[in-house]
Amino acid sequence: EADIYQTPRYLVIGTGKKITLECSQTMGHDKMYWYQQDPGMELHLIHYSYGVNSTEKGDLSSESTVSRIRTEHFPLTLESARPSHTSQYLCASSPIWTSARTDTQYFGPGTRLTVL
Amino acid sequence: KNQVEQSPQSLIILEGKNCTLQCNYTVSPFSNLRWYKQDTGRGPVSLTIMTFSENTKSNGRYTATLDADTKQSSLHITASQLSDSASYICVVSDRGSTLGRLYFGRGTQLTVWP
Numbered sequence: 001e002a003d004i005y006q007t008p009r010y011l012v013i014g015t016g017k018k019i020t021l022e023c024s025q026t027m028g029h030d031k032m033y034w035y036q037q038d039p040g041m042e043l044h045l046i047h048y049s050y051g052v053n054s055t056e057k058g059d060l061s062s063e064s065t066v067s068r069i070r071t072e073h074f075p076l077t078l079e080s081a082r083p084s085h086t087s088q089y090l091c092a093s094s095p096i097w098t099s100a101r102t103d104t105q106y107f108g109p110g111t112r113l114t115v116l
Numbered sequence: 117k118n119q120v121e122q123s124p125q126s127l128i129i130l131e132g133k134n135c136t137l138q139c140n141y142t143v144s145p146f147s148n149l150r151w152y153k154q155d156t157g158r159g160p161v162s163l164t165i166m167t168f169s170e171n172t173k174s175n176g177r178y179t180a181t182l183d184a185d186t187k188q189s190s191l192h193i194t195a196s197q198l199s200d201s202a203s204y205i206c207v208v209s210d211r212g213s214t215l216g217r218l219y220f221g222r223g224t225q226l227t228v229w230p
Contacts (some may be wrong), residue, residue, distance in 0.1 A: 004159075042120075042220040043160075043205075090159050097216065100148045100167040103209060105218070107152075107159030 003027050006091050006108035013081055014116050021076045021111045023091030032074040033105065035090040036060060043090065049074060081115045088112050118143040122206050122221035130229055133196055137224045139189040139206030147209040147216050151180050151191045154203045154223065163191070163204075193226075201228045 004025040013019060023032065030051045035043040035058075045058030049068040063085070064078050074093075078085055091108040120141045129135050141149070148167045152160035164173040164180040166189070173180050177194045193200055203223040209216045 042222045104162050110159050
């Protein structure tokens with residue numbers, strides 16, 4: 001079982017609210033990721049980080065922002081939530097790449113966000 | 117264009133039966149292929165990971181195969197259980213390095229009926 005946690009698990013908020021989705025891992029992984037997943041669709045990478053003070057945008061354009069001040073913590077913030085942000089948000093982490101055989105990501109349980 | 121295609125999109129089987137899920141990819145260069153199981157409302161959990169030189173990998177009742185020449189993989193589930201009901205996602209990594217990018221399939225939704 002991976003030691004990666006996300007809070008809250010479910011969130012229902014009104015349009016225009018600022019929200020922060022929390023993600024933390026206790027495995028000491030340098031790499032962390034945020035994915036967005038809609039029902040029946042593939043995961044889309046929205047942000048990633050290779051370590052402290054490193055953040056990059058992913059493939060899917062997102063109005064969210066992230067920060068990486070501590071290795072174990074990778075929060076995602078939406079300054080003004082809209083109904084189009086309704087989705088499942090998955091956080092993942094992985095260790096520094098050592099070999100193709102051990103290269104894998106560990107996912108958190110996800111946050112189901114609904115914006116009314 | 118690098119892509120990962122999975123079939124079938126959904127599958128219903130009876131408890132105790134076997135099934136096979138398919139994954140075709142066009143990702144190049146190729147580093148590894150992973151199968152994940154994702155329960156409803158949860159994050160994906162890794163089942164198997166295979167590199168270019170591996171053509172089969174087992175994890176309990178799950179057996180994955182890889183044909184790197186035809187760029188096809190399959191996940192075979194033996195003696196299915198109700199707890200196998202989930203989405204099974206095929207993920208391909210395009211290079212062996214920290215900069216490797218992942219390509220996700222849309223998953224096969226498996227339902228096991230009693």
